[in-house]
Amino acid sequence: MSASPDAIVSIRNLSKSYRRGNQVLPVLTGISFDIARGEFVALMGPSGSGKSTLLNLIAGIDSADSGSIKVAGVEITGLSENELARWRAHSVGFIFQFYNLIPVLTAFENVELPLLLTSLSRRERREHVEAVLSVVGLADRMDHYPSQLSGGQQQRVAIARAVVTDPEILVADEPTGDLDRASAEEILKLMDRLVHELGKTIIMVTHDPRAAEKAHLIRHLEKGELSES
Amino acid sequence: MFMLKFIVRNMFRHKLRSILTVVGVAVAVLAFGLLRTLVGLWYSGAEHASATRLVTRNAISLIFPLPVSYLDRIRGVPGVTQVSYGNWFGGIYIDEKHFFANYAVQPASYLDLYPEFRLSPKERSDFLMDRKGCIVGSKLAKTYGWKVGDIVTLKGTIYPGNWEMVVRGVYHGAEKTTEERILLFHWDYLNETLKKSVARRADQVGFYMVGVKKPELAPDVALTIDGIFKNSLAETLTETEKAFHMSFVSMTEAIMVAIQIVSYMVIAIIMVVAANTMAMTARERTGEYATLKTLGFKAGHLGVLIFGESVAISLFGGVLGAVGTFPAALWIETQLAQFFPYFSVSRETITLEVLAALLVGVISGIFPTWRGATIKVAEGLRRIG
Numbered sequence: 001m002s003a004s005p006d007a008i009v010s011i012r013n014l015s016k017s018y019r020r021g022n023q024v025l026p027v028l029t030g031i032s033f034d035i036a037r038g039e040f041v042a043l044m045g046p047s048g049s050g051k052s053t054l055l056n057l058i059a060g061i062d063s064a065d066s067g068s069i070k071v072a073g074v075e076i077t078g079l080s081e082n083e084l085a086r087w088r089a090h091s092v093g094f095i096f097q098f099y100n101l102i103p104v105l106t107a108f109e110n111v112e113l114p115l116l117l118t119s120l121s122r123r124e125r126r127e128h129v130e131a132v133l134s135v136v137g138l139a140d141r142m143d144h145y146p147s148q149l150s151g152g153q154q155q156r157v158a159i160a161r162a163v164v165t166d167p168e169i170l171v172a173d174e175p176t177g178d179l180d181r182a183s184a185e186e187i188l189k190l191m192d193r194l195v196h197e198l199g200k201t202i203i204m205v206t207h208d209p210r211a212a213e214k215a216h217l218i219r220h221l222e223k224g225e226l227s228e229s
Numbered sequence: 230m231f232m233l234k235f236i237v238r239n240m241f242r243h244k245l246r247s248i249l250t251v252v253g254v255a256v257a258v259l260a261f262g263l264l265r266t267l268v269g270l271w272y273s274g275a276e277h278a279s280a281t282r283l284v285t286r287n288a289i290s291l292i293f294p295l296p297v298s299y300l301d302r303i304r305g306v307p308g309v310t311q312v313s314y315g316n317w318f319g320g321i322y323i324d325e326k327h328f329f330a331n332y333a334v335q336p337a338s339y340l341d342l343y344p345e346f347r348l349s350p351k352e353r354s355d356f357l358m359d360r361k362g363c364i365v366g367s368k369l370a371k372t373y374g375w376k377v378g379d380i381v382t383l384k385g386t387i388y389p390g391n392w393e394m395v396v397r398g399v400y401h402g403a404e405k406t407t408e409e410r411i412l413l414f415h416w417d418y419l420n421e422t423l424k425k426s427v428a429r430r431a432d433q434v435g436f437y438m439v440g441v442k443k444p445e446l447a448p449d450v451a452l453t454i455d456g457i458f459k460n461s462l463a464e465t466l467t468e469t470e471k472a473f474h475m476s477f478v479s480m481t482e483a484i485m486v487a488i489q490i491v492s493y494m495v496i497a498i499i500m501v502v503a504a505n506t507m508a509m510t511a512r513e514r515t516g517e518y519a520t521l522k523t524l525g526f527k528a529g530h531l532g533v534l535i536f537g538e539s540v541a542i543s544l545f546g547g548v549l550g551a552v553g554t555f556p557a558a559l560w561i562e563t564q565l566a567q568f569f570p571y572f573s574v575s576r577e578t579i580t581l582e583v584l585a586a587l588l589v590g591v592i593s594g595i596f597p598t599w600r601g602a603t604i605k606v607a608e609g610l611r612r613i614g
Binding site: 053056059061062081082085086088089090094096100102103104105109112113114116117161 | 231234235238239242516517520521522523524525526527528606607610
């Protein structure tokens, strides 16, 4: 199976297992699939099916036992820890279920974090941060700490942080899992805008069928194997 | 700059915990500094002793006297510039709680040998002229409100009776380390009284102070003096003033070593406490460290963050403790003057205090830094939620 020419993510024969004591628990077994540039893909499946593991592998925060993962032409399975860190810094944006904002930093500073790893000047960083906070509708909340923001607002800050470096792909692990319905809707609309207006590729793990409906493509994982719906 | 801001914000994240750690380090550093100062002061008498002064005493023990007739023979030893003599009087003022050193000395020669005891010319001549006169150190005078012309009565312990004397001068030390809590009076007053009351104890001195031309001559002069009185009824032991002081200090050496060990233990204990606090902090922030790594931050960045916080907290406490050492030392000097007439903190002690705090920060930061820097991202992220 060869990669499609417009695929931004190309996975081949990917396997991953965890070791618990003497026991080896296979999570993913020989998975192969592509994700096209600008696509919004939802990964669904029961708990323990390997959705988050697959997301982590694509995002380069976990290592595969075997197989290949190419993201925007870069084979990431062969990269060292430091190379992966550098690659993640400019190629992947992360959106977490519990936002994962740093509580002692303001919304502005949280969004600025990934830019500290770039060569941008302070003024340029400020411009970038202000721009993305405006996109997510939080220009007036820049100096607020996470504890002063609602769940939905915190997730929007997390999205702003994910896109501030203009990465190729965004990975989202249950981005609406900790939000009420209205806030979840807002976040999904925002993600939809990122795909349609900014051309981002989003891979989202979710349990929520209503969240998955927003995606262009839903893939199911069960017992380490992938199916499309 | 951002990292610095981040470290400072993290420091005050759990205010109570950070404040308690800072206070803990400050108190430990303060205790370390005061204990070190105490040990240093214990040896300071010996360290500030003159290299051109020798002490001659009875070879058997300091409590045995020497005949005053040795004076001229010691004076005749080549290299000797001046000889004085005296006795430890051991008098009590009011009661035993009011302790201070008091000596009966040959005044003119003694003051010549101790130029660091500064008196005005008038006070000096008044003291020398009055056989029942005495001089007192300025700190001692301040303690009891004595001034020139006051009558001081000491109750003798070694030499029984009430010994009345008139304050003829208040001396000031030339150096900060000069002892200013001593009373000196005429040896003749003691000797003449003894001649009348206990004649067998008269004409005897407890020690001779011998001035030498150059420090290099001290060993030869000491050997010559002891040689002169070898095989006599009262053999002598002559040693430098430093060695003389050290013979007293060495009696309490074990206590001083114990105090030094305690001072290091204090630092070791706070190190364990600080390490536990930092480990707890790092464990709580595992998810954040994983998030930062996810965003592309490397182990080095996290190291700076965790290590920086550990060092900053300890240094903050250390500087507080070091600064607090000065008022604490001043308080000891004023409130416990009878035990510590001079309690000055040296620059070396302050440096050691800050270095000890730095060491606490470095050691207590090592393990949490290692844990934070080596955390697996996926594993760390699983801890959130």
